Amino acid sequence: MQLRRLWTPLFIAFIVATIAYSENVVRPHPHDNRIHIVYWEKWTGFEGDAIKQVVNYYNTHQNKIHVDLLTISGIENKTLLAVAGGDPPDLAGLYGPNVTQYADDKAVLPLTPFLKKYGINRSQYIPAFWDEGTVNGQQYALPTTPASTALFYNRAMFKAAGMDPDKPRDWHNGNYTIEEMDKDAEKLTKRSPNGQLLVAGFLPSEPGWWNWGWGYFFGGRLWDGKNRITATDPGNIAAYRWIEHFTKEYGTTNLSSFKSGLGQFSSPQNGFMSGKVAMEIQGVWMYHYINMYAPQMCGKDPQFGVAPFPFPASRPDLKGSTFSDEDVITIPRGAKHPDAAFQFIRFLESPKGMDMLCGLQWKMSPLIKNEPGFYRNNKNLLAKFFAEQAMGKNTIPPPKMSIWPQYQNSLSNAYDEVSLLTKTPTQALEEVQREMQPQLLQWRQQEALRAKAEANH
Amino acid sequence: MRNRRRTTLTALAFASPWFLGFCIFMVYPLVASIYFSFCDYSVLRPAIWIGAGNYIHLIHDNIFWTALINTAVYTAIALPVGLIVALGLAMLLNMKVKGMAFYRTLFFIPSLVPLVALAVLMQFIFNGQYGILNVILRDLFPFVHSQSFPPNWLGDPAFSKLVLVFISAWGAGNAMVIYLAGLQDVPVQLYEAADLDGAGFWAKTRNVTLPMISPVILFNLVMGIIGTLQVFTVPYVISPTGSPERSIYFYAMYLYDNAFIYHQMGYACAMGWILFVIIMILTLLSFRLSERHVHYGS
Numbered sequence: 094m095q096l097r098r099l100w101t102p103l104f105i106a107f108i109v110a111t112i113a114y115s116e117n118v119v120r121p122h123p124h125d126n127r128i129h130i131v132y133w134e135k136w137t138g139f140e141g142d143a144i145k146q147v148v149n150y151y152n153t154h155q156n157k158i159h160v161d162l163l164t165i166s167g168i169e170n171k172t173l174l175a176v177a178g179g180d181p182p183d184l185a186g187l188y189g190p191n192v193t194q195y196a197d198d199k200a201v202l203p204l205t206p207f208l209k210k211y212g213i214n215r216s217q218y219i220p221a222f223w224d225e226g227t228v229n230g231q232q233y234a235l236p237t238t239p240a241s242t243a244l245f246y247n248r249a250m251f252k253a254a255g256m257d258p259d260k261p262r263d264w265h266n267g268n269y270t271i272e273e274m275d276k277d278a279e280k281l282t283k284r285s286p287n288g289q290l291l292v293a294g295f296l297p298s299e300p301g302w303w304n305w306g307w308g309y310f311f312g313g314r315l316w317d318g319k320n321r322i323t324a325t326d327p328g329n330i331a332a333y334r335w336i337e338h339f340t341k342e343y344g345t346t347n348l349s350s351f352k353s354g355l356g357q358f359s360s361p362q363n364g365f366m367s368g369k370v371a372m373e374i375q376g377v378w379m380y381h382y383i384n385m386y387a388p389q390m391c392g393k394d395p396q397f398g399v400a401p402f403p404f405p406a407s408r409p410d411l412k413g414s415t416f417s418d419e420d421v422i423t424i425p426r427g428a429k430h431p432d433a434a435f436q437f438i439r440f441l442e443s444p445k446g447m448d449m450l451c452g453l454q455w456k457m458s459p460l461i462k463n464e465p466g467f468y469r470n471n472k473n474l475l476a477k478f479f480a481e482q483a484m485g486k487n488t489i490p491p492p493k494m495s496i497w498p499q500y501q502n503s504l505s506n507a508y509d510e511v512s513l514l515t516k517t518p519t520q521a522l523e524e525v526q527r528e529m530q531p532q533l534l535q536w537r538q539q540e541a542l543r544a545k546a547e548a549n550h
Numbered sequence: 551m552r553n554r555r556r557t558t559l560t561a562l563a564f565a566s567p568w569f570l571g572f573c574i575f576m577v578y579p580l581v582a583s584i585y586f587s588f589c590d591y592s593v594l595r596p597a598i599w600i601g602a603g604n605y606i607h608l609i610h611d612n613i614f615w616t617a618l619i620n621t622a623v624y625t626a627i628a629l630p631v632g633l634i635v636a637l638g639l640a641m642l643l644n645m646k647v648k649g650m651a652f653y654r655t656l657f658f659i660p661s662l663v664p665l666v667a668l669a670v671l672m673q674f675i676f677n678g679q680y681g682i683l684n685v686i687l688r689d690l691f692p693f694v695h696s697q698s699f700p701p702n703w704l705g706d707p708a709f710s711k712l713v714l715v716f717i718s719a720w721g722a723g724n725a726m727v728i729y730l731a732g733l734q735d736v737p738v739q740l741y742e743a744a745d746l747d748g749a750g751f752w753a754k755t756r757n758v759t760l761p762m763i764s765p766v767i768l769f770n771l772v773m774g775i776i777g778t779l780q781v782f783t784v785p786y787v788i789s790p791t792g793s794p795e796r797s798i799y800f801y802a803m804y805l806y807d808n809a810f811i812y813h814q815m816g817y818a819c820a821m822g823w824i825l826f827v828i829i830m831i832l833t834l835l836s837f838r839l840s841e842r843h844v845h846y847g848s
Contacts (some may be wrong), residue, residue, distance in 0.1 A: 103830060173593065174593075200594045287695050345697075346699075346706065347698075352681025426594075498811050506791070510791055528613065543598065
């Protein structure tokens with residue numbers, strides 16, 4: 094009987110103990126007299142190891158702040174929910190294209206006051222990378238690891254097709270145009286006797302991360318920066334015609350089956366590394382992946398080369414067009430220790446911090462002045478080339494608009510329609526225009542509405 | 551009297567954790583979502599009342615209609631296919647054959663595969679270049695020299711929805727088990743009487759089996775309507791943008807995108823309530839239409 098009476102208190106005690114224990118596991122209270130800041134970062138693998146090393150270095154080289162690094166998948170959504178729930182991390186490593194949307198939603202704090210206080214400014218950075226974190230004149234994010242793009246080409250395949258293996262580099266003489274690349278792509282393309290595509294000379298959809306931006310390579314623009322979507326800009330239409338010609342040449346099903354057979358980017362079955370795609374647009378990271386998954390392509394006489402992406406013959410002013418993008422670091426709204434969080438940002442954005450992080454990730458630095466020997470010692474032999482690319486006048490950053498995710502999906506649909514030949518480039522882009530113009534105006538109205546409501550509060 | 555009151559209080563105390571949870575996690579979000587559907591609300595900034603603005607915007611939103619039509623087409627095909635496949639399997643597995651427990655387990659196992667794993671597996675099977683299905687098709691039809699054969703199933707808008715219907719039928723095991731339970735409840739005397747009247751397999755199926763399990767069919771129909779109209783995981787894993795050409799971009803995917811990718815939670819709430827009303831109408835319609843055909847007899 095007495096034992097029975099004990100059951101309820103025992104049960105309650107068990108529940109309370111479990112809660113207390115789990116709370117302690119999740120939120121430890123270390124007694125080291127340091128401010129603990131929580132840093133969510135998305136990187137895994139060698140990129141994750143790099144930030145771990147940087148954080149460890151920071152934690153062991155000062156005694157006021159301790160950065161608790163946590164690897165988070167789907168970081169943009171989880172940060173959003175954490176901010177909405179009032180319990181965000183002190184630092185969140187978002188993606189560059191997120192910045193405008195998150196700044197508009199006031200999910201991240203403006204860093205401008207900190208930057209002014211510590212004398213960090215645009216002149217210290219490659220402009221394209223600083224600007225991606227600027228929204229309405231305020232800085233909301235700083236670059237962590239930046240990237241630009243260029244044309245990767247398979248030298249061995251050029252040689253086998255009887256061409257100069259470094260022909261794309263002719264760009265320096267102003268010769269290599271998109272038209273020329275298309276001709277070379279045709280020479281490099283291989284088909285089976287029944288017409289099945291075996292090797293593609295070039296595919297605009299490989300790797301497919303920048304399908305939204307081909308218009309810029311033909312002088313197009315996606316919006317006027319204010320209230321007008323310009324999807325039907327002649328440059329965009331020219332780009333989509335160029336995309337269309339690949340399907341016409343290879344055949345719809347043939348091409349789509351071929352693409353579905355290409356392996357994942359981060360694998361030896363990657364189209365470029367497995368020799369199924371002879372040329373493709375890729376970023377600064379590619380060098381590391383080739384080293385990892387296709388080491389046979391490296392060596393003294395490498396089987397691949399890199400050149401700035403070609404330009405249309407009629408538009409020499411578009412020489413050196415390159416996508417510029419980056420991962421960024423932000424302080425979410427509601428962070429418990431924004432000042433301490435910025436101290437870590439300060440270290441990370443110093444030449445020492447940036448060189449450590451970017452060097453360990455085999456990338457270039459977003460800074461103009463780096464530690465001596467940064468590029469000389471960088472394991473990525475192409476890092477300097479990509480940094481120079483990003484310093485050119487034809488950088489293509491993701492458009493800074495809150496509705497960019499919608500716009501990107503709409504463009505991706507247009508890309509499908511054109512590459513499956515169900516719509517002409519003009520029809521497909523007109524559809525994008527019809528879809529996105531009202532969205533843009535709605536976004537502007539929302540902005541006005543929200544500003545008014547907040548002013549009234 | 552005191553005793554009774556005490557018993558009631560004790561019962562309420564035991565039910566209170568559930569009740570509290572129900573109120574916090576179900577009632578509040580439901581009511582709040584009605585309110586938010588009339589607001590401009592991004593989750594991160596205070597909600598601003600805009601009246602029927604979201605609903606009016608939905609009417610003019612092409613992508614909303616594309617997603618709705620895709621979902622309707624998918625439901626119109628996947629629902630009957632799922633019901634028929636599950637019923638057919640249940641009838642086969644209701645026969646008196648040796649080792650039936652083994653067969654029943656075998657046919658139920660596919661429905662235990664997690665949806666994400668299923669989506670990845672199906673992408674392998676239906677891959678245009680190396681998929682096992684196309685390898686078999688090429689071997690079976692070596693004389694077909696068309697560039698469009700075999701098709702790239704998931705890359706072709708003409709086939710992508712059908713692949714999803716196939717995947718949904720793959721998971722028919724749950725409905726099958728419910729049918730099986732219903733089939734086993736059909737009194738044997740009815741079949742014996744039908745046998746005496748000289749009824750064959752089809753006559754027995756039409757006049758005995760189907761009427762007797764009609765409540766189970768109705769249940770599976772309603773659950774099927776609810777499930778297929780909310781299809782999300784498999785198409786989202788295959789292509790978050792519903793590619794090719796938004797052919798597998800479904801209602802729940804657009805709702806999710808609005809809520810969590812586009813930060814338009816108010817708009818997503820409005821979409822959620824429209825879906826709720828559609829499901830409600832279809833369910834009521836099924837009940838109304840079934841009145842004449844469903845027999846709740848003993």
